[in-house]
Amino acid sequence: MKSAQSRIKSISNAKYGYLFIIPFVLVYLIFHFYPTIYTTVLGFTDCKGLNNTEWNLLKGNIFANYQSILQNKSFQTAVKNTIVIWIMNFIPQITLAMLLTAWFTARRITVKGQGIFKVIFYMPNIITAATIAILFHALFSYPTGPVNDLLTKRLGILEGSYNFFISKTASKIIVAFIQFWTWYGYTMIILISGVLGINPDIYEAADIDGANGVQIFFRITIPNLKTVLLFTLVTSLIGGLNMFDIPKLYLNGGPDNSTKTASVFIYEQAFSGKYLYNRASAASMLMFIVIAICSAILFYLMRDKDAAALAKLKKQERKAAAQRAKSQSWR
Amino acid sequence: MAKTNYDEPKSAKGPLFYGYKVFQYVFLIFLAVMSLLPFVIMIINATRSRSQIESHAISLIPGTNLATNWKVFTGKSFNVTTGFINSFIVSTGATICSVYFSTMTAFAIVAYDWKFKKAFFAFIMAVLMIPPQVTSIGMYQFMYSIGMTNKLFALIVPAVAAPSTVFFMRQYMSGALPMEILQSARIDGAGEFRIFNQIALPMMKPAMATQAIFAFVSSWNNLFLPLILLTDKKKFTMPIMVSQLNGDIYKTEYGAVYLGLTLTVLPLFVIYFLLSKYIIAGVALGGVKE
Known part of the structure; x- marks a missing residue:
């Protein structure tokens, strides 16, 4: 009924709908869509050299930039690093976020002071990533950084200072840790709000049936949280694929490329050395394709299931009505 | 009314229950320290001298070198x-x-x-x-x-x-x-x-x-x-x-680096601690549809 009402009201106002989206559409076309197309085109050209804006389409093999990027050892390493660092950050992150969610939403054994814990756990997420990268660089510095001070003089775990910056493994772990540390609070809040959205009747029924806290968490909370968990997974993956600030500023992708991510690689190709805009564009488009696939999954997950079902139902009704009308006119 | 019935097991608090509680809070406090400590070190070291930081980079006692650090910090091209x-x-x-x-x-x-x-x-x-x-x-x-x-x-x-x-x-x-x-x-x-x-x-x-x-x-x-x-x-x-701040210009002047970092996050700290309630509510809203 509501839709019928609004339809009557707004027929004469349809033009304002178009009018009000003009600023968005214009700015989107100029500053977002055009650069996307431009990047795509540049991937097929010979455009390189500082601030060079003249280019020609490649003659012969038009995919030459893509081929050279895919064969580039440094790019392969960067993609591998991106995935490894993302997994090293995501698994502990989601595990801890789930544990905290279970604690903070438990109804029998409640945690006091939840509010303040949430505020503290989320805080690193809001602080400039650039600042955090430099801060951790200072914290892990050799030989007299705070972490080394703690490990040697304060706790006496190590005899001498450890140089975190020359170890490939340590560097990867630290970058992954920073990512984990900045994001677990965010993931926790998303999961908690997901749990609060679950119908409380289900929990009450479980209580009556005498289920314990662990059973409730694994048999009710997790199955009902599937969509939210997938949302977290996909958004985190997209963010992880674009990891730039922390690996770039913590050790500039080093040591020996061990923390170089795909975004750092693209930045280095395009804005340093030989300024290979064309190859950087090709690499960007490869990332773009991967992200578009991830987005598509998310889009599918978040689509309005109820609205889609309703539209389908209405369509069927209309068809049936048309059929009835048809058969009546036949008669 | 009926609720008191479900809550009855709760009153049977054995040592296991208290052990669980203690573990829970110790773990939460550990996480809270993990989130806060880097910033605490940053702020305290911003007030300490270069030699103090070099001998002991972790300290919970502020120094008196804020003015000197400020001079070093602003003395460069920053x-x-x-x-x-x-x-x-x-x-x-x-x-x-x-x-x-x-x-x-x-x-x-x-x-x-x-x-x-x-x-x-x-x-x-x-x-x-x-x-x-x-x-x-x-x-x-x-x-x-x-x-x-x-x-x-x-x-x-x-x-x-x-x-x-x-x-x-x-x-x-x-x-x-x-x-x-x-x-x-x-x-x-x-x-x-x-x-x-x-x-x-x-x-x-x-x-x-x-x-x-x-x-x-x-x-x-x-x-x-x-x-x-x-x-x-x-x-x-x-x-x-x-x-x-990572570059050569501040090489070993850690006091000045920490001070610079502190200055850059100060406005965010203020915004966050004033508005954290709304920010966290906003995150929760943004994550799930409806």
Whole structure:
């Protein structure tokens, strides 16, 4: 009924709908869509050299930039690093976020002071990533950084200072840790709000049936949280694929490329050395394709299931009505 | 009434229960320390001298070297005031643009019926997750060819089209904007533009405030685009300035580095601890649909 009402009201106002989206559409076309197309085109050209804006389409093999990027050892390493660092950050992150969610939403054994814990756990997420990268660089510095001070003089775990910056493994772990540390609070809040959205009747029924806290968490909370968990997974993956600030500023992708991510690689190709805009564009488009696939999954997950079902139902009704009308006119 | 029945097992608190409780709080406090300690070290070391930091880099007792560190910090080419002003201009401009125009776009989707409305909203959802980084090369080349590099303007205007803000505002608006009020304003002879500015906007204030906080913080923290678009030192934003703290100019002057880092996060600390309630509520809202 509501839709019928609004339809009557707004027929004469349809033009304002178009009018009000003009600023968005214009700015989107100029500053977002055009650069996307431009990047795509540049991937097929010979455009390189500082601030060079003249280019020609490649003659012969038009995919030459893509081929050279895919064969580039440094790019392969960067993609591998991106995935490894993302997994090293995501698994502990989601595990801890789930544990905290279970604690903070438990109804029998409640945690006091939840509010303040949430505020503290989320805080690193809001602080400039650039600042955090430099801060951790200072914290892990050799030989007299705070972490080394703690490990040697304060706790006496190590005899001498450890140089975190020359170890490939340590560097990867630290970058992954920073990512984990900045994001677990965010993931926790998303999961908690997901749990609060679950119908409380289900929990009450479980209580009556005498289920314990662990059973409730694994048999009710997790199955009902599937969509939210997938949302977290996909958004985190997209963010992880674009990891730039922390690996770039913590050790500039080093040591020996061990923390170089795909975004750092693209930045280095395009804005340093030989300024290979064309190859950087090709690499960007490869990332773009991967992200578009991830987005598509998310889009599918978040689509309005109820609205889609309703539209389908209405369509069927209309068809049936048309059929009835048809058969009546036949008669 | 019935509730007391379920709660009865709770009164049977054995040593196991207390052990569990203790473990829980110890773990939570450990996490809280993990989140806070790096910032505590940063702030305390900003007040300590170079030799103090070199002998013991961890200390919970503040030093008396703040003034000296400030001198060392400002004595180099690092102009923190310029960074602040630039970041402030960019973040404020981008926030106003994105919140105002996103609300307007969402209003067009919610308040009117037009032919391509569904397709338009589907498009917004499709581009929601595309990060600006992957199209940065084209962005840079385009900005360079129209002479927009080194202009703060170039970081503000693109904010007019912010799909995620539109998405959020649309979700909020479709539940909170009564069409009857708009209709009665129409009968009173108000124009559509006036209806939006004087009736719809004030009703959207809570959602706009949440989005404004996020837009401001993400613009303030943005490193990638400013890094490629700005090469003139006078135009540098805060995160670019921060990235220079790692360079040779402050080599062993850790006190000055910590002070610089502290200064860059101070405004964020203030915003966060004043508005944390709204920020966390906003995160929770943004994550799940409905």
